[in-house]
Amino acid sequence: MKVVEIKVIFDSDNIEKTQKEIGDIFYSFGATGLKMDEPLKEKNPLNFYKDEKQFLMVDYAISAYFPLNPYSERRNKIIAEKFEEVFGEREDMIYSIDFYEYEEEDYQNNWKKYLYPEKVSAKFVVKPTWREYEPEEGELLIELDPGRAFGTGSHPTTSLCLKIMEENIKEGDSVIDVGTGSGILMVAAQRLGASEVYGTDIDELAVESAKENLALNKIEDAKVYLGDLISVVKDKKFDVVVANILADVLLLLLKDISRVVKKDGLVVFSGIIEDKLPLLEKEVRGLGLEILEVKADKEWRAMLIRA
Template sequence: MKVVEIKVIYESDNIDEATKEISNVFYDFGVTGLKIEEPLKDKNPLDFYKDEKQFLMVDNAISAYFPLNFYAEKRKKAILEAFDQKFSDREDIVYTVDFYEYEQEDYENNWKKYLYPEKVSEKFVVKPTWREYTPESDELIIELDPGRAFGTGSHPTTSLCLKLMEEVIKPGDSVIDVGTGSGILMIAAERLGASEIYGTDIDEMAVAAAKENLELNSIDSTKAKVYKGDLISVVKNKKFDVVVANILADVLLILIKDISKVVKKGGKIIFSGIIEDKCDIVKKEVENLGFEVAQVKQDKEWRALLIKA
């Protein structure tokens, strides 16, 4: 399988803010991998011998990676339109967008040199499969190969979810992850002691990735099951102690009534993927269903809700 690299080279009066804004455009499209490159600020001649490429780099760049499939051309057009809509009237940023194609194996191997274990919450460390890491006594390890994942924990929306899951999931709980992507939240639920775990996703490639990652983390398929399809068609006459959904707010608003039907009375719902501007709208819909918003966590412009059913 081939992979598409979409590379944005940019200059801005505020590089940090521009980096965040460009990254978020890609995250909105479900990017499967993101690489950020920046020139060295204070160049030491010795750095040339350590990393010639970085020493010679003069531009800030972000590369996003997507599978090359029948959505590729539509995705390319939509991403270009998203950048144009976001930045066309801006004078504080100048950018170019280029597209490249690679064989998946080449893409994955290129990724390996950039990735290291990363602590993404109080307890969870996401570790690339090829890296060694000795956890502290209270740390929980999730093994993921970011080259094939649909979410690796580094984005604030996933990190916020993991932090809330640490607070509410108890040994023996039943958990469902709606829109599971890489399966990272299913793996986290198992690490926290959940005894029955479901994951659903409408994307066939995400379902395959989640199953692969569950196996990689030695999680038995009788304990954690991944299904392709929408929530209600997959789950019939079953309710869960904890429902997790890390999806954009507009999608949450569509799914919220269906999600309310699969959580036990007194159970918990965790919503993430909510941009700040949409938070009050989601909260209002939650309260209209008779549920209580018990906590709002935030990271930059992102919000996550802990809801009591």
């Protein structure tokens, strides 16, 4: 199987802000990890022998990786159009976008040397399948396929979500992950003792990825569905509803999510950029829901809500 690398090379008046904007676009299309390239700030000649490619690098770049399938050409076109929509008329940055195809084995081997088990919250350790790791007392292990989803746990939106989940999910809870992506939050819910675990996603590729990662973690009874939230679960209600999606999407799904959480149940929102937090808080309270906690990591926010 092949994968597609979508690489954006850019220069900007505000590198950090532009990196975040590019990353947000990739995440909105279901990317579960990014590769960032930056030129060395101090080009000591000795570094040439350590990493010739990085020494010669003069541009900033961000890459996202997606499986190659019959929808790839259309997806690439839509992503390119989104970058043109956001950055085409901007005077504070310039960019180019390139597409590359790799055999999945080559892609995975290229990343293997950089990826190690990573503790992403108080309890959870995420590890690539080829690394050995013996969990310490109290740690919960999640294995992810590196070619499709590894790296998600380290992003602030996911780690914030995991931190709230591990503090609030109880043994026997029913949990649904809306927009499940890689399935990492479904695995986490099962590890925390949830008796029923559901996941939904409107992206066929995400559903496939989630099923693979559930199998990797030997989880057989979780249910992953392709489709929107309401049509999938119908009249079922859950103790905990989790959604790690961008704030604009959370606003669209808010009413549907409020219908599938039990009375006094919990909702965990993540993927909220700081600027969007006040609007989302207003809409949440407008539905009669109670905000119990807001966690922060850099510019990202996650919210714990009670129905």
